[in-house]
Amino acid sequence: MNLNKRKAKFIGTALQNKTLILVFVAAVVPTTIIALCLYYLIFNMLAWQLGIPEAIAYNLVPVARKVNLIILIALPVTLFVIWFMALELSHRIAGPLYRLEKEINERIEGKKSGPIQLREKDELKALADKINKLIIK
Amino acid sequence: MFEKKWFSLLILITLIFAAGNPSVLAAQSPKKFPFKEKDALDEWQEKVFRGRVLYSVKAHEDDSYLVAYSDNTASGIFYQIRFDPKQLPMISWKWKVLEFPKKGKPGVGKGGWIEQDDYAARLYVIFPKLSFNLTKSLEYVWDKSLPVGTIKESPYSKNIKIIVIESGSRNINKWVQEKRNIYEDYVSAFGRKPGKVGAIAIMTDTDNTSSTAEAHYDELKVRYKDESE
16 A cells, blocks of 8 residues: 555645635734734834834834835735645545545445554554554454 | 624623723823923833934923924834724814924925925824825914914825914913814814814924924823813
8 A cells, every 4th residue: 555645735625625715814814913913013003102203104004014025025925835835734634534434334335354554753653553443353 | 502602702802802992991080291301201102203302301300391392303102092983073182393494485496385284293093004104184284374264285195284373473482372173173174073082282383494303291181082172
């Protein structure tokens, strides 16, 4: 059995889709809310602290523009990293389940025999071990 | 039961908000700044832009006023006050210029836009928005050369409009009374209706002209309706 790393991270099962979206949203939404609150609070409090409109325009607006530019550049990279991590996590959960189901089906149909083997980093190895014990009995 | 719980929560939030904003509960009476006591500036905040302007109250038996003396500096005094200029649009004060900043001719040497942006006396009305970069300001100024009625954009931001309401040195060393309708001035300057006023400020500055200026301010009154209208 080839236990090498899976080539495709996205296997397209409903479970992976749900996990992927859930993890992505769970990471992006709170991060965005916290970032927006911090951005709003910091800049608005600084603006009130400066008070004089010319001081705000001269000192704070250029800083805000630079921060906006950095956010504009960093945002797609951050979103890609979060998406990649969500994909990896969803793959580690959905991949073994997909494999377990496939291996059990093959054993039910008599195409294969013996214990089920999962990949080294896969989750649900404990469940696979228990199924293997059931198969041996 | 569910509706009652949410209604109670709404009442609680409203009360907390009102407690944090005394202006919500208090009737909005005119706010006067007579500058009669030595500690009259305690309720104002100092905001330094480039060096400190000397603000002090000169309290005599017969007369008292705010003195602002700037020597190559720019700082203002700032007072947070929230009201609707549509309901209470008037602001009035009197001021006296003793010395104007020495400006170059526009476009010559130190005659650029920012280099010209010093005024012997100016009074701000600030209209804060949800985000600081949308905040708009009106500046009533007394300039030595710009004609009365000039409305121009500040060289610092399009959100700051300068309105020249006194001009020249004809009235130097004399008290001049001013009365403005904030709502109408905002509409004239920005071409739209204003939101709530969030603060007023006073500044005499000379940082761009590297010169000196002195002005006096007194009898500032804000947040009222003109009864004569």
